[in-house]
Amino acid sequence: MEMYVLPFLIYTSPRLARNILQYRYSILDKARERARAVNQKGALFPWRTINGEEASAYYAAGTAQYHINAAIAHGIIKYVDVTGDQDFLHEWGAEILVETARLWFDLGFFSVRQNGHFCIHRVTGPDEYTTVVNNNAYTNFMARENLRFAADAVDKIQASSEKHYHTLVLKTELKPGEVSDWRRAAEQMYIPFDSRLQIHPQDDQFLNLEPWDFQNTPLDKYPLLLNFHPLVIYRHQVIKQADIVLAMFLLGHEFTLEQKKRNFDYYDELTTGDSSLSACIQSIIAFEVGYDERALNYLINALLMDLADVGGNVKNGCHIASMGGTWMGVVYGVAGLRDYGRQLTFYPNKKVQFLQFHLTVRGQILAVEIKEGRVTYRLEQGEKLTIYHRDEQLDLQPREPVHRS
Numbered sequence: 001m002e003m004y005v006l007p008f009l010i011y012t013s014p015r016l017a018r019n020i021l022q023y024r025y026s027i028l029d030k031a032r033e034r035a036r037a038v039n040q041k042g043a044l045f046p047w048r049t050i051n052g053e054e055a056s057a058y059y060a061a062g063t064a065q066y067h068i069n070a071a072i073a074h075g076i077i078k079y080v081d082v083t084g085d086q087d088f089l090h091e092w093g094a095e096i097l098v099e100t101a102r103l104w105f106d107l108g109f110f111s112v113r114q115n116g117h118f119c120i121h122r123v124t125g126p127d128e129y130t131t132v133v134n135n136n137a138y139t140n141f142m143a144r145e146n147l148r149f150a151a152d153a154v155d156k157i158q159a160s161s162e163k164h165y166h167t168l169v170l171k172t173e174l175k176p177g178e179v180s181d182w183r184r185a186a187e188q189m190y191i192p193f194d195s196r197l198q199i200h201p202q203d204d205q206f207l208n209l210e211p212w213d214f215q216n217t218p219l220d221k222y223p224l225l226l227n228f229h230p231l232v233i234y235r236h237q238v239i240k241q242a243d244i245v246l247a248m249f250l251l252g253h254e255f256t257l258e259q260k261k262r263n264f265d266y267y268d269e270l271t272t273g274d275s276s277l278s279a280c281i282q283s284i285i286a287f288e289v290g291y292d293e294r295a296l297n298y299l300i301n302a303l304l305m306d307l308a309d310v311g312g313n314v315k316n317g318c319h320i321a322s323m324g325g326t327w328m329g330v331v332y333g334v335a336g337l338r339d340y341g342r343q344l345t346f347y348p349n350k351k352v353q354f355l356q357f358h359l360t361v362r363g364q365i366l367a368v369e370i371k372e373g374r375v376t377y378r379l380e381q382g383e384k385l386t387i388y389h390r391d392e393q394l395d396l397q398p399r400e401p402v403h404r405s
Contacts, residue, residue: 002075003246004277004321007328011359014083021079024072025092027052028099035103038063042102045069060131060230064124066107069100070142074250077149081342084362090164094153098172101150101182104143108185117190125202126277127243129224129233133203137192138247145251147186151179199266200259202243212238212270223274223311239267241275242282249284249332253340261289268294276305280325284333292351299329331357335368345388348375361385366396377402 009017030052031043046054056062076093108120125136158165192201221227280302286295305322336347355370364382379396
């Protein structure tokens with residue numbers, strides 16, 4: 001929800017996006033209960049749920065996906081940044097951020113063997129073909145963001161609203177020193193990196209596994225999870241869903257372009273496409289690193305997930321996340337939107353013939369049109385909006401379109 005559907009709602013229907021996050025707040029007590037059930041502090045949101053309780057029966061590819069906490073925190077960060085809805089942060093969001101940060105600090109530890117870095121062990125990342133591992137890079141990257149933003153949110157609320165800060169302390173029983181603990185863990189977070197291959201290993205042991213024999217795996221044996229025992233899959237370098245590649249999209253400002261290319265080249269060959277959540281993300285990064293043809297193929301794959309019944313399972317329901325991912329593939333991939341730290345930057349793909357869409361940003365409506373080698377930015381509703389076209393700052397005024405090649 002937060003990774004694939006929420007971005008679309010934030011930029012097109014902010015009220016519905018708020019509703020989604022308020023739903024998460026409504027099950028916060030259930031998440032607290034779940035954390036206690038697995039002997040952790042804070043809150044642990046379910047991987048699969050109906051009423052707020054964990055509904056997954058298989059912990060290795062379910063409950064062990066602690067990164068759901070970070071996904072929700074990321075959704076709150078993006079919602080507040082894009083909409084400017086500080087009231088949501090004060091009334092509901094900060095409480096979620098505190099409890100999720102508290103979970104990460106309790107789950108991880110400062111490892112002597114890793115020179116005092118903060119490590120998170122025995123978790124499952126987005127790639128469900130590799131489970132219960134140490135230092136899943138995606139999880140560590142996202143946990144670091146969760147810890148940082150939670151600490152920032154508490155400090156800002158304390159400085160701006162004594163009433164809200166007092167309420168937050170009462171609701172969460174926030175202790176002196178917790179915020180500094182979160183900052184210390186974030187600063188010392190262990191991020192796997194292989195100096196020989198110059199890539200980020202998916203986890204501590206992933207590069208030591210035997211590569212999957214794709215050449216001798218018939219097409220009718222996919223998806224692998226329906227044809228091979230999980231233990232067989234877990235012993236190999238094979239990926240169900242974009243993992244490191246997803247991190248490079250969500251936190252792209254923390255990777256160099258060369259790192260993105262090296263990571264993409266390595267992991268793309270190992271990714272099966274067995275998950276409907278993968279192609280759209282692979283498309284976005286492929287566009288960014290210059291693999292336009294491959295990027296378009298991935299985007300079409302995501303677009304046709306239900307229209308062409310790619311997985312053969314539309315009879316069971318539509319792939320809503322893939323639909324959201326298709327929108328992201330167009331806006332973040334083809335149009336090259338990046339929205340780190342409240343700054344909207346566009347890197348439009350040079351080969352696009354025609355594209356038109358609208359974004360709602362802090363109550364204002366931005367129209368973007370790409371046609372015949374030119375991109376037009378138009379503020380259709382609002383007083384002033386600053387965006388960036390590549391490295392150039394554009395201060396948009398109402399009804400004064402700005403054109404760039």
